[in-house]
Amino acid sequence: MTTMVKVAKLAGVSISTVSHVLNGTRHVGDETRQRVLKAIEETSYRQDALARAMRRSRTDSIGLIVSDGGEPAFAEMIRGVEDTATSQGITLLLANSAEDPQREARAVQALLERRVDGLILARAAGSGPDTLAEFANQDTPLVLMDRLSGDPFDQVGVENHQPTKELVEHLVAQGHQRILLIAGDTRVSTLRERHDAFTEAMTAARIPAEDQLAITTAEPDKTDAGIRDALSASSPPTAVIACSTVLAAAALREIQQRGLRMPEDIAFAAFDGFAYADLFEPQLTTVRQPAFQVGATAAELLARRIADKSAEPSVVRLAPTIEYRSSTGPRAAS
């Protein structure tokens, strides 16, 4: 492999000069520069980012750990991070924790060993405080993405309270009282916030606590069972809100199996929703997240933090869009 020494010899200069030509870090005489450039060309020299990073103690790379790369929303966030990073000459190191706190912890270690300039983390559901505590005690910047926390870190996620409230009010306005929330694993901040907002909005609508139906469980099997039980109860819900794509799929399978029509037999709305959902029947009312934008913002927050470690942490909430479609019936005039 070609190194600077070879280039320098060929051009008849010192490696200092080669370095400065490469990086534009000091003036180099025109003729000298040409010789160096020519030597670089001829030897097809390629800078060694590792050696460079080691000297500069800066790798121009960032780490990204997502909890579930399979979810379309996360796939889009990854693209948002990648796009922004690349445009700044930053390389992205990607890891997937698959909702496993141990895998998450290992990924954090691996990325820190690689001396990433900073880390973006969408925490696994069961992730304890250890990982975050670690970052409080060292100076690699951390940005929390999608799944937020009360700790003093830069964070970017979506607004959950407002859309949940709006959805509940929309359903209540159409006469629904028995609304089932499929919340999933409420250790996940996003899901917890939606659950909390649901309770609040239902209470505000004067629906007594015992009629506020909610399934909050981390296990898919129990979720499925919960949905089955709820739909076969003596007074089943007339409306369902699913808090994620996976949960929506579980609910839709059950609804389909029972031959329930939407919205006549049961109204239905979901967070995140399905790709290309506009093409299919039934048309689902959906809370669409600006996932790409969440990823891009995470990368921007991180870049800012890397540039200035002293600034106050900022927490950014991006607003989702509620797309009303036929699954919740005609939209109430407002």
Added chain:
Amino acid sequence: MTTMVKVAKLAGVSISTVSHVLNGTRHVGDETRQRVLKAIEETSYRQDALARAMRRSRTDSIGLIVSDGGEPAFAEMIRGVEDTATSQGITLLLANSAEDPQREARAVQALLERRVDGLILARAAGSGPDTLAEFANQDTPLVLMDRLSGDPFDQVGVENHQPTKELVEHLVAQGHQRILLIAGDTRVSTLRERHDAFTEAMTAARIPAEDQLAITTAEPDKTDAGIRDALSASSPPTAVIACSTVLAAAALREIQQRGLRMPEDIAFAAFDGFAYADLFEPQLTTVRQPAFQVGATAAELLARRIADKSAEPSVVRLAPTIEYRSSTGPRAAS
């Protein structure tokens, strides 16, 4: 930051010994090892993978460049690569070329500068031979993923000929003669292969060339126009095969707008298909790619190649599954 020197001092040993304890590269006396381990613990020392990589000229990282991280199939391949890499202690560096050959070329350079041990590449549609030529002249291994080439590299993709043939035969057996193939950008090997197989199968079914309808264009707008034209022709197709999810979406929009019913008015089948497609009407006949497996295999081929650079390149074709659903009508008895 803690370095080996600090650990060595605290433990009262040389940095050699610290290194050997860390890597298990030679025997260290039990009591000495304990002291070192304790010192590592106390100083919360973390190995510097950069320095290590530089000495060993091996980074334990691989690069992955995909042409379209947004497509669900690629998102799944990414997961496949990530999963396999992580399980081997390999870090994944991810880049997205967004079907732009220039971005692809820049990504290749960036990753080579980072001295990845190898590279997995799903080429951009318009990518010329330059990138591949570069790899022929240097010794960083390259694995081609999904989009294959005739060049002597390790490659993994899906079988395209057989499923296309099967689909055509299925439709012909149901009496279809005017079948429209929406092939998309045939510079992409996958799409070209499907197009070629289509022509072959149609010819084998004795359907004259002028009745072999196909749209082959790189531009979404022209594709849309082509679909519109085809469907409004005096003798429109009675069946459509779309060669990717994006192309299928374009076709379905047009079909929906015209109020055509599937399969009564028009039969429909698509490659790749939609996530959670089982939940929606209409139920689409789909050629499902083992995308995760493609990614995992790419990572395995690369690992093998890194371990042994002299072996013959291997080309792996994974078989997709055709899922017959109502959009192509009842399945012919076979």
Added chain:
DNA sequence: CTGAAAGCGCTTACAG
């Protein structure tokens, strides 16, 4: 069983 030292390929004050 362990240590001293060379060297991986760069960047960057220091000096002229």
Added chain:
DNA sequence: CTGAAAGCGCTTACAG
């Protein structure tokens, strides 16, 4: 306008 040299944090023969 340019060069000689130190040093980033490791690994690994070499030596005992």
